[in-house]
Amino acid sequence: MLSSSNKKIKIITAPGFADDVINEMKSDLPSLLEYYVDETVNWEFEHETDPLTGSTENAREILEAILENAQEYDNTFLICLTDLPLFHNSNVVVAEAYEKKNIALLSLPALGSTPMIKRIRASIIQLVNEMYRGVTDEDQQKLRDKIEEAAKDGLRIVNGYILVSKKGLERFSPVRRETPQNGEENIDVRFTIPSRYLGGLRILPGMVRANRPCRMFPSFIKVMVVAFTTGTYALIFPTSWMLANEYETWRMIILSFVSIIAMITWIIVAHKLWESPRVETNNLKRMLYNITTACTLMISVTLFYLNLYLLFLIAVFLFIPIGMLESQVSSNVSYSDYFYIAWIITSFATIIGALGSALESEETILSATYGYRQKQRYEQLKRKEEEKKQQS
Structure with missing residues (x-):
């Protein structure tokens, strides 16, 4: 867990939809993190666009690529936003977090179509909380108590929405919080939609919105x-x-x-x-x-x-x-x-x-099609790697 009173949040997004979405909310994140995670910490925010997060459908590939450069991001929480659907054992993956390295991955289509901005904002807060406080039930209860306290005070910043919320439409497509116990590397907590049918109904509107x-x-x-x-x-x-x-x-x-x-x-x-x-x-x-x-x-x-x-x-x-x-x-x-x-x-x-x-x-x-965007980003990634080789 990080020890400094200054913490940095770095959001890495795929080009396009995810990039535009984070630009709409980045000014709000530091104050929200201060309120919902730790008010004694000075939260700093950075944003980077990387084609890798939108070129592969494999969550592990994205996390491993980020882990390779993890030393560059000391004292930083990394959250990757992708507009691609992610799956684990054929179930829709909403998010994953690796607490030891302070890295998380969030799939935007899995959040559905509306209200997208509020859901992304709240999901980022919960993922930072997962990495900052830990993944135990007691740690998560502290976040829920904080959200309920904010609601009583009339605050509607996050509207009480967290990844495992069961309010409104979430009751028909609930998200399950899992802590892998089978020795799975690089994952401390994963959020999935247990029903494949409901997961498909939820992810399709999100993918359509990502196509803009x-x-x-x-x-x-x-x-x-x-x-x-x-x-x-x-x-x-x-x-x-x-x-x-x-x-x-x-x-x-x-x-x-x-x-x-x-x-x-x-x-x-x-x-x-x-x-x-x-x-x-x-x-x-x-x-x-x-x-x-x-x-x-x-x-x-x-x-x-x-x-x-x-x-x-x-x-x-x-x-x-x-x-x-x-x-x-x-x-x-x-x-x-x-x-x-x-x-x-x-x-x-x-x-x-x-x-x-x-x-x-x-x-x-x-x-506006996923296959073409992936191909485009893959080509950008190859050019980026070739430029690095030439520089070295």
Whole structure:
């Protein structure tokens, strides 16, 4: 255990999502650690980005790589944040801590999707507490007492959330705290989700959030222009008006779903986003990566579809007089029919105009997939190692 009154916390993150997340909270951590861990200590904070934490799916590899450089971090607590899912005996690993060397590893997807920032902040506090105080039940009870005391005083900094919390949704996906007794090296405590099914349901939203689907939306601007141009041309013909008048709501919903799925399929095929079997990636992780990619694209394409619908809705009100609509379709039409016309045109434009069009930034699309990010980081790591060899 460290003895100095000055302690340093060094957060090592993978490039991308984990890097952005820690930048949002780093200013709060010293004061939180002072309150929840030890108020007599002056906590200092450092942040470093290392591609290793995002290039391997093996928690042991990450910890061993950090242990090699542990002497460089004397009197420092090291916490690695990765956006990759980690597993132990097929169970989802949330975090691991090695008290003797003051090293911990935290998997962001295992924390779920929301509230991500609060959960990461609270998890870091608990991991530091594990390394600083120890891993006994008595030590952990001190942290719980501190959190309850803060809640009574009206503090909501951590909202009572710790890794083994059983409040709210945590009751449906509880985290188990384990202290390996089988002589396992370099691990003093591990947090896992004991149920594989619940672990999968919890980790998927976290992986989708790590892909940051909203950041993909600007890449759809070029496709949106093509789709809107195509749809606007079709808008002036009465055929689409008649179809909108005849189609029932269930048929419109199916058409929307088909158009969105068609576009997702096109993007996956055109940009080769589907993970094929590889030696370094087992079937479970490959399945998770592919489902995550599909869910990420579902969110992005749905945003594209909704924005396109709003554009067509404006166009319908501007270009189609109600009198012309009555003369071509029926005398019983009203302005509510405009919403159906915009709806059906959006679906047609997505299928006809968007399919086959290239997205504006292929790099943004590829970066939203786990396999590509890992490959990218692995190449960064190789370049970094080559530079070190040249310098030595």
